[in-house]
Amino acid sequence: MVEAQTAAAPAQDTAQTQARTHRKERTGEVISDKMDKTIVVRVERRFRHPKFKKVVTQYKKFYAHDEKREAKVGDRVLITETRPLSKTKSWRLVQVVEKNKLAIPVAA
Numbered sequence: 794m795v796e797a798q799t800a801a802a803p804a805q806d807t808a809q810t811q812a813r814t815h816r817k818e819r820t821g822e823v824i825s826d827k828m829d830k831t832i833v834v835r836v837e838r839r840f841r842h843p844k845f846k847k848v849v850t851q852y853k854k855f856y857a858h859d860e861k862r863e864a865k866v867g868d869r870v871l872i873t874e875t876r877p878l879s880k881t882k883s884w885r886l887v888q889v890v891e892k893n894k895l896a897i898p899v900a901a
Contacts, residue, residue: 806863807882811827815873816873816875817873817874818870818871818872818873818874818887819834819836819855819871819872819873819884820836820869820870820871820890821834821835821836821837821855821869821870821872822834822835822837822865822867822868822869822870823835823864823865823866823867823868824854824868825866826859826862826865826866830858830859830860830862831856831857831858831859831882832856832857832859832864832870832886833855833856833857834854834855834857834870834872834884835852835853835854836849836852836853836854836855837851837852838850838851838852838853839851839859839879847883855872855884856879856881856882856883856884857870857872857877857882857884857885857886858878858882858884858885858886859885859886860886863886863889864886864889865892865893865896866896867891867893867895867896868889868890868891868893869889869890869891870886870888870889870890871886871887871888871890872884872885872886872892873885873887
């Protein structure tokens with residue numbers, strides 16, 4: 794009977810892990826990187842208005858954790874949902890999808 798419980802436990806662990814790994818992901822533009830290890834990402838959402846049938850664009854700001862401080866203003870980034878890291882921050886940076894082409898390098 795003990796063997797039956799131990800054999801069922803790994804199967805249950807993998808099922809929970811798969812369920813836990815499905816997190817929301819958003820792609821957006823970095824609009825601020827002035828905070829320490831935090832970026833502000835603006836995500837655009839386009840949809841057709843139910844009554845007027847026009848395409849409407851909505852924007853939402855997300856605060857994301859950037860451990861290595863690799864994202865800069867104007868970059869397109871991929872963020873994913875995570876546990877709450879602070880009062881406002883519950884997203885983290887996955888990768889920088891596209892660097893800002895208009896960024897001017899600062900002379901050293």
